[in-house]
Amino acid sequence: MSNFARVLKLSLRYRLTVVAAVGCALAIALLWGGNIGTVYPFVEVVFEGRSLHEWVDEEIAEAQKTAAALARHIDQLADQRQSAAAGDVARQIERQIAELSVRHEAELRALAVRRRLQPYIHHYLPSRPFPTLMMVVAVLLVGTLIKDLFLVCSTILTERLCQLATLQLRKQFYRRTLRMDLASFDEAGTSELISRFTYDMEQLTHGLRTLYGKAIREPLKMVACFLGAAFICWRLLLISLLVAPIAAWVINWLSKSIKRANRKAMEDMSQIYNALSETFGAIKAVKAFTRERHERQRFHWASKQFYFKAMKIARYDSLIRPATELMGICTICLAILAGAYLVLNQETHLLGLRMSHRPLSISSLLLFYGLLAGVSDPARKLSDVFSRIQRSAAAADRIYQMLDRQPRLQDPLHPVPLAAHHRFIRFDKVDFSYEDGVPVLKDVSLTIPCGQTLAIVGPNGCGKSTLVNLIPRFFDPSSGRVELDGIDLKDVRIPNLRSQIGVVTQEMLLFNDTVAANIGYGRSDASRDQIIHAARKAHAHQFIVDSLENGYETVVGERGSRLSGGQRQRIALARAILRDPRILILDEATSQVDVESEQLINRVLADFIRDRTAIIITHRLSTLDLADRILVMDNGRIDDVGTHDELLSRCPLYRRLYQMDFRASA
Numbered sequence: 001m002s003n004f005a006r007v008l009k010l011s012l013r014y015r016l017t018v019v020a021a022v023g024c025a026l027a028i029a030l031l032w033g034g035n036i037g038t039v040y041p042f043v044e045v046v047f048e049g050r051s052l053h054e055w056v057d058e059e060i061a062e063a064q065k066t067a068a069a070l071a072r073h074i075d076q077l078a079d080q081r082q083s084a085a086a087g088d089v090a091r092q093i094e095r096q097i098a099e100l101s102v103r104h105e106a107e108l109r110a111l112a113v114r115r116r117l118q119p120y121i122h123h124y125l126p127s128r129p130f131p132t133l134m135m136v137v138a139v140l141l142v143g144t145l146i147k148d149l150f151l152v153c154s155t156i157l158t159e160r161l162c163q164l165a166t167l168q169l170r171k172q173f174y175r176r177t178l179r180m181d182l183a184s185f186d187e188a189g190t191s192e193l194i195s196r197f198t199y200d201m202e203q204l205t206h207g208l209r210t211l212y213g214k215a216i217r218e219p220l221k222m223v224a225c226f227l228g229a230a231f232i233c234w235r236l237l238l239i240s241l242l243v244a245p246i247a248a249w250v251i252n253w254l255s256k257s258i259k260r261a262n263r264k265a266m267e268d269m270s271q272i273y274n275a276l277s278e279t280f281g282a283i284k285a286v287k288a289f290t291r292e293r294h295e296r297q298r299f300h301w302a303s304k305q306f307y308f309k310a311m312k313i314a315r316y317d318s319l320i321r322p323a324t325e326l327m328g329i330c331t332i333c334l335a336i337l338a339g340a341y342l343v344l345n346q347e348t349h350l351l352g353l354r355m356s357h358r359p360l361s362i363s364s365l366l367l368f369y370g371l372l373a374g375v376s377d378p379a380r381k382l383s384d385v386f387s388r389i390q391r392s393a394a395a396a397d398r399i400y401q402m403l404d405r406q407p408r409l410q411d412p413l414h415p416v417p418l419a420a421h422h423r424f425i426r427f428d429k430v431d432f433s434y435e436d437g438v439p440v441l442k443d444v445s446l447t448i449p450c451g452q453t454l455a456i457v458g459p460n461g462c463g464k465s466t467l468v469n470l471i472p473r474f475f476d477p478s479s480g481r482v483e484l485d486g487i488d489l490k491d492v493r494i495p496n497l498r499s500q501i502g503v504v505t506q507e508m509l510l511f512n513d514t515v516a517a518n519i520g521y522g523r524s525d526a527s528r529d530q531i532i533h534a535a536r537k538a539h540a541h542q543f544i545v546d547s548l549e550n551g552y553e554t555v556v557g558e559r560g561s562r563l564s565g566g567q568r569q570r571i572a573l574a575r576a577i578l579r580d581p582r583i584l585i586l587d588e589a590t591s592q593v594d595v596e597s598e599q600l601i602n603r604v605l606a607d608f609i610r611d612r613t614a615i616i617i618t619h620r621l622s623t624l625d626l627a628d629r630i631l632v633m634d635n636g637r638i639d640d641v642g643t644h645d646e647l648l649s650r651c652p653l654y655r656r657l658y659q660m661d662f663r664a665s666a
Contacts, residue, residue: 003393003396003397003399003400004207004389004392004393004396004397006396006400007165007169007204007208007392007396008208008211010165010168010169011161011162011164011165011208011212013165013168014160014161014164014165017157017160017161017164018161018212020153020157021154021157021158021161021212021216022216024150024151024153024154024157025154025216025217025220026220027146027147027150028147028150028151028154028217028220028221029217029220029221029223029224030224031143031144031146031147031150032147032221032224032225032374032378033221033224033225033227033228033371033374034143034224035140035143035144035147036225036228036370036371036373036374037228037367037371038136038139038140038143050129051125051126051127051128051129051131051132052121052125052126052132053121053122053125053127056114056117056118056121056122057118059110059114060111060114060115060118063107063108063110063111063114064111066107067104067107067108067111070100070103070104070107071104073100074097074100074101074104077093077096077097077100078097080093081093081094081097103348154213154217155213157212158209158212158213159209161208161212162205162208162209162212163205165208166201166204166205166208169201169204169399169403170197170201172403173196173197173201173399173402173403174197176402176403176405177193177402179407180405180407181407181408181409181474181475182469182474182475183408183434183475184405184407184408190277191270191273191274191276191277192270192273192274193402194273194277195266195269195270195273196270196398196399196402198273199266199269199273199395200266200395200398200399201395201399203262203266203391203392203394203395204392204395204396204399206388206391206392207388207389207391207392207393207395207396208392210384210385210388210389210392211385211389211392214381214382214385215382215385215389217378218378218379218381218382218385219378219382221374221375221377221378222375222378222379225371225372225374225375225378226371226375228367228371229368229371229372232360232364232365232367232368232371233339233355233356233360233364233368235353235354235355235356236335236338236339236342236350236355236356236360236368237335237368239334239335239338239350239355240331240332240334240335240338240372241331242334246327250319250323257316258313258316258386258387258390258391260394261309261312261313261316262313262390262391262394262395263394263397263398264309265306265309265310265312265313266394266395266398268302268305268306268309269306271302271305271306272299272302272303272306274302275295275298275299275302276299279295279298279299313387313391316387327379331372331375332369332372332373335368335369335372336369338350338355339360339365339368339369340365342355342356342359342360342365343359343360343361343362343365346359347359408476409473409475409476409494411493411494412490412491412492412493415491415492415493415496416487416491416492417496418484418485418487418492418493418496418497418500419485420500420582421450421484421485421500421582421583421613422450422485423449423450423485423486424447424448424449424450424483424485424486425447425448425471425482425483425484425583425613426446426447426448426481426482426483426486427444427445427446427447427467427470427480427481427482428445428480428481428482428483429443429444429445429479429480429481430443430444430445430470430477430479430480430481430482431443431444431477431478431479431480432463432466432470432475432477432478433478439478439636440463440466440636441463441466441467441477441636441637442635442636442637443480443637444467444480444636444637444638445638446631446638446641448613448615449613450485450582450613451611451612451613452613452614452628452629453609453613453614453615453616453626453627453628453629454614454615454616454627454628454629454630454631455616455617455618455623455624455626455627455629455630455631456468456615456616456617456618456630456631456633457617457618457619457624457630457631457632457633457654457657458632458633458634458639458653458657459634459657462633462634462635462636463633463635463636464587464617464633465587465617467633468585468587468615468617470482470489471484471489471501471583471585471615472497472498472501472503472585473489473490473494473497473498476489476490484497500581500582500583501581501582501583501584501585502522502575502576502577502579502580502581502583502584502585503576503585503587504569504572504573504575504576504584504585504586504587504589505572505587505588505589506587506588506589509559509572510556510559510560510563510568510571510572511556512555512556512557512558512559513555513556514550514552514553514554514555514556515544515548515551515552515553515554515556515571516528516531516552516553518556518560518571518575519531519534519535519540519552519571519574519575519578520575520578521575522575522576522578522579523578523579526578528552530578531552531574531578532552534574534575534577534578535552535571535574537574537577537604537607537608538570538571538573538574538577538604539570539600539601539603539604540567540570540571540573540574543567543570547567556568556571564597565597566596566597566600566601569589569597569601570597570600570601570604572589573589573601573604573605577604577608581612582612582613583612583613583614583615584608584609584612584613584614584615585614585615586605586614586615586616586617586618587617588617588618588619589601589616589618598620598622598623599622602622602623602625602626605623605626606626609626614626619657621658624644627644628643629641629642629643630642630643630644630647630654632647632651632653632654632657634653639651639653639654640653640654
């Protein structure tokens with residue numbers, strides 16, 4: 001529950017809302033107990049055909065009579081004590097005198113209370129039975145109305161509190177997730193993150209709502225009833241609650257079991273999200289290969305696992321309500337037996353233990369039973385609180401498991417200022433592995449002078465993309481150094497480094513937003529004129545204004561689905577141009593566009609990369625024409641570096657790649 005406590009600490013920032021919510025819950029509890037307390041006037045006064053005037057007068061007379069009788073009896077016993085010799089008889093008389101003295105004092109206290117009430121009752125309350133009944137009913141109705149008004153306020157305040165707390169947690173979680181390095185996203189998986197942002201966060205919200213609602217309100221209602229019952233006879237209340245510890249142990253055991261089951265259910269829900277994400281993300285492949293049946297079976301299996309966990313939770317949940325109801329019934333049964341014995345025999349002791357100073361009246365006992373019955377409704381409502389909070393605690397554990405992660409890539413404590421790139425990029429004996437023992441880059445040493453365009457080629461999986469991903473510091477090398485103008489990238493603040501770098505990949509990452517917003521994504525301060533200027537340089541302006549319905553305000557769809565491949569790539573290129581980076585990285589940027597679009601993009605690049613450092617990963621001959629040098633990689637190592645003609649003459653791998661791929665695409 002420690003992580004759930006952290007969520008509570010977050011919610012306690014809104015102190016006024018917390019105080020107001022608790023205040024409303026307290027008012028509801030007091031009015032709940034007070035409404036049940038109206039049973040006493042019904043039983044004691046109205047149904048006996050009396051008014052409260054007659055009741056208080058008769059109570060005073062009865063108390064006076066009883067007190068006088070007890071005083072006479074005490075005096076008689078005192079005389080007997082004086083004449084009795086020391087011994088067992090004398091000690092028995094002394095015990096009787098002590099018992100009667102206690103009862104006498106209790107009668108005098110009751111008499112004093114009734115005498116204080118008498119003038120107010122005579123002055124303010126009706127003098128006849130039926131008007132008294134009308135007053136009691138009116139008090140009950142008004143009390144219920146006020147209680148319901150507080151209930152409305154409590155519900156609104158509780159919802160505000162839990163939504164604000166969840167909002168802050170969601171923002172913290174999102175902020176921390178964006179700070180994580182790329183490897184963390186590969187490890188966690190998009191569907192896993194979405195599951196925790198949605199399903200787990202929803203469970204956490206339900207838990208907070210339950211805690212600040214039922215978990216505070218219903219126990220306070222129970223406490224109000226218990227206090228009323230204790231005021232009538234606290235010793236009888238303790239006897240009635242003998243079974244409470246057993247029930248509490250059972251509920252605690254069930255709660256822990258429910259938390260474990262909920263944690264496993266949330267893991268299975270992540271698998272459902274994963275199945276949905278993968279299937280819908282690759283729906284074209286699913287349909288092209290007629291794998292609908294396979295995907296249905298995969299989804300069925302994930303859903304079935306969640307079903308099994310949900311049923312396990314349901315079995316535990318089903319035991320909580322019977323446990324609370326059984327406790328309530330046992331409490332009532334003990335109270336009935338003990339209370340009936342005391343009233344029917346007009347006793348003040350039970351099994352030798354004092355229960356009260358005065359014998360209980362039937363009306364007091366009925367009110368006692370009514371207050372105990374008033375505990376049953378809050379107890380019933382609390383039956384699902386335990387499972388809900390345990391489910392929320394499990395969700396908090398899963399959320400904070402992600403939230404407490406620290407990114408592997410950290411800014412230095414004392415960063416080195418980074419001027420505009422003007423010298424070189426250097427890889428110095430760089431090794432890199434995604435997994436221990438599986439090297440991807442091996443002893444890579446390379447210098448790229450400022451303003452040079454370097455093309456990188458090689459077989460799939462040889463480490464091309466990994467190499468360029470070290471430049472914006474998406475990853476750090478396992479050993480060796482990557483330097484920019486002689487400064488180790490680990491000594492530079494990541495935002496300062498990446499502000500000088502533009503990246504265009506084959507994935508063409510566009511957002512479901514307007515064309516203008518997608519182009520301006522790389523520079524938040526860009527004006528509309530600057531966005532249009534970048535689009536013109538990327539040869540995108542013409543199709544934006546001529547082909548798109550709303551021009552620059554056209555929403556491009558999810559991942560740019562409403563645009564062609566060439567259009568998407570030119571918008572992505574315009575985004576990079578607008579950023580005006582000193583270093584441009586192109587990772588297979590033209591691999592998914594047609595020949596016409598590729599030629600247009602290459603003309604744009606030829607002009608844009610002038611006086612910039614550019615690193616281009618490609619397998620197309622037309623793009624190689626842009627390069628000053630070509631780097632050939634194989635199996636994580638540099639095989640050769642040189643111009644196109646030099647490599648054709650001396651590098652067998654380059655010659656083979658040229659013959660197999662480049663010539664075919666030329």
